[in-house]
Amino acid sequence: MTMTTSRLRRGLVAIGAGAVLALAPMAAHAETIIPIQYDAQGTSTIAKTGSSVALGPTTLTTNLDAETGDFTGSLPLPKTSTEFKAIGFLPVKADVSFVETAPVAGHIDLAGDIASVNATAQYTIKLSNIKVFGFPTFAGPNCQTKTTVSIPVGTEPGVGFDLVGGGRLVGSYTIPQFQNCGINTGLINLLVPGAGNTVDIQVSNGVFL
Amino acid sequence: MKLRHLAAGAATVGLIALSGPAFAAGPPYTVAVGGSTSGTQTVTASSTGTVQFSAKNNAGTIVNMNCTSVSGSGTVTKGSGLTQIATINSTTWVGCRIPGGAATVTQNGIWNITGTGSTATAGTSDSVAGYVGSADASVALTSSPSLCSFTVTGHADGTFNEATQQLVINETGYSGDLTLSSVGPCLGQLQNGNPANMITTLNISTGGAGAINLS
Numbered sequence: 001m002t003m004t005t006s007r008l009r010r011g012l013v014a015i016g017a018g019a020v021l022a023l024a025p026m027a028a029h030a031e032t033i034i035p036i037q038y039d040a041q042g043t044s045t046i047a048k049t050g051s052s053v054a055l056g057p058t059t060l061t062t063n064l065d066a067e068t069g070d071f072t073g074s075l076p077l078p079k080t081s082t083e084f085k086a087i088g089f090l091p092v093k094a095d096v097s098f099v100e101t102a103p104v105a106g107h108i109d110l111a112g113d114i115a116s117v118n119a120t121a122q123y124t125i126k127l128s129n130i131k132v133f134g135f136p137t138f139a140g141p142n143c144q145t146k147t148t149v150s151i152p153v154g155t156e157p158g159v160g161f162d163l164v165g166g167g168r169l170v171g172s173y174t175i176p177q178f179q180n181c182g183i184n185t186g187l188i189n190l191l192v193p194g195a196g197n198t199v200d201i202q203v204s205n206g207v208f209l
Numbered sequence: 210m211k212l213r214h215l216a217a218g219a220a221t222v223g224l225i226a227l228s229g230p231a232f233a234a235g236p237p238y239t240v241a242v243g244g245s246t247s248g249t250q251t252v253t254a255s256s257t258g259t260v261q262f263s264a265k266n267n268a269g270t271i272v273n274m275n276c277t278s279v280s281g282s283g284t285v286t287k288g289s290g291l292t293q294i295a296t297i298n299s300t301t302w303v304g305c306r307i308p309g310g311a312a313t314v315t316q317n318g319i320w321n322i323t324g325t326g327s328t329a330t331a332g333t334s335d336s337v338a339g340y341v342g343s344a345d346a347s348v349a350l351t352s353s354p355s356l357c358s359f360t361v362t363g364h365a366d367g368t369f370n371e372a373t374q375q376l377v378i379n380e381t382g383y384s385g386d387l388t389l390s391s392v393g394p395c396l397g398q399l400q401n402g403n404p405a406n407m408i409t410t411l412n413i414s415t416g417g418a419g420a421i422n423l424s
Contacts, residue, residue, distance in 0.1 A: 032394050034354065034356065064356070064396075065396075066356050066394040066395075066396060067394045067396070067397045068396060068397045069396030069397060069398060108309070108396055109396075109398070110270075110272050110307075110308040110309060110357075110395070110396055110398040110399070111270050111271070111272060111308065111398075112271060112272070112273055112308070113273045113275070113306075113308060114308050115308040115309035115310075160308065160309075161309070162309065162310045163309040163310045163350070163352055163356055164310050164311075164351070164352050165310065206352075208352060208353055208354065
């Protein structure tokens with residue numbers, strides 16, 4: 001009887017130890033998601049028109065996986081406007097909306113002296129209230145890029161990102177063709193789409209939620 | 210054959226005798242402060258510049274962690290037959306950063322300075338090799354929660370220069386003398402066991418009690 005109890009106890013201890021061992025690796029690899037919010041503000045320069053579009057002020061919300069450096073997030077951009085001269089003299093003004101189509105996804109790398117960031121944001125760009133020579137033109141409510149605009153941004157080479165203080169994120173992107181812009185579709189597609197558009201965003205004041 | 214061995218042995222002895230300074234001694238040492246060889250002497254230390262600290266992660270990437278300065282206090286043991294020359298009782302680290310932000314560095318326990326070099330003479334211009342032993346410090350990114358913290362333990366090689374009264378810490382090569390432990394989470398980019406380097410130069414002051422000399 002004593003032998004049996006002793007064996008049983010040893011067996012239970014072994015099972016307990018096994019369970020601990022089995023659980024330990026899971027705990028060690030558990031994801032640690034840290035939500036961080038930053039202030040964000042910047043500009044985008046449209047290559048073909050040479051015009052600037054204000055980006056923000058807004059809030060960049062990220063969920064950082066502290067175990068891997070990967071993050072996802074959201075960078076909602078308030079409606080803004082842009083103004084440029086078509087064919088050198090024709091004043092064109094339009095409201096611009098960036099509609100998020102997917103979460104911002106990125107990665108933070110620790111190397112050398114700095115933490116570097118690379119991320120991609122995805123939007124549909126919508127144009128509305130298009131005015132030529134100050135006269136409203138009918139563009140419809142669905143004047144937008146045919147496909148998603150993918151905007152890769154990152155810290156500049158050798159320039160770091162402070163996880164609390166933030167940093168500067170820059171990048172360049174391509175604007176695809178527009179559709180559903182009524183009589184403006186041709187003009188817009190002549191003037192706006194193309195590569196070499198730049199984005200420059202200052203991210204600051206990180207708050208760990 | 211035997212003659213050849215004898216000749217080779219004699220040549221080796223000759224080389225050894227020529228390569229070291231006259232009357233040079235290795236550990237244990239006689240440690241004097243201002244000529245005194247009894248009791249203990251409180252000393253302070255301050256870095257002449259930045260403290261360069263770096264770790265090599267499992268992927269072979271070097272991650273730098275620097276401080277603008279470090280200062281500290283300790284005790285030199287005077288007397289003869291000594292290998293452990295001094296202790297570092299406390300340190301204050303200023304302006305520390307690891308990639309991603311500001312960091313704090315906290316000394317754990319008491320560190321020691323132990324001599325290993327065989328170049329100590331009665332002269333006052335020896336550079337004696339040694340190491341900072343029992344080194345143990347906690348490093349943490351100041352974010353809350355901290356996205357990166359770890360402990361550095363081991364020893365850092367260095368040299369005490371009698372002429373300048375400087376302790377030159379020059380732990381290089383990621384030899385594993387210093388290693389990281391209790392790493393977490395550090396974005397998964399530092400791991401337990403990562404070797405570390407450390408480079409800094411410390412001015413050692415005895416507060417007017419005179420120069421430290423090893424012989």
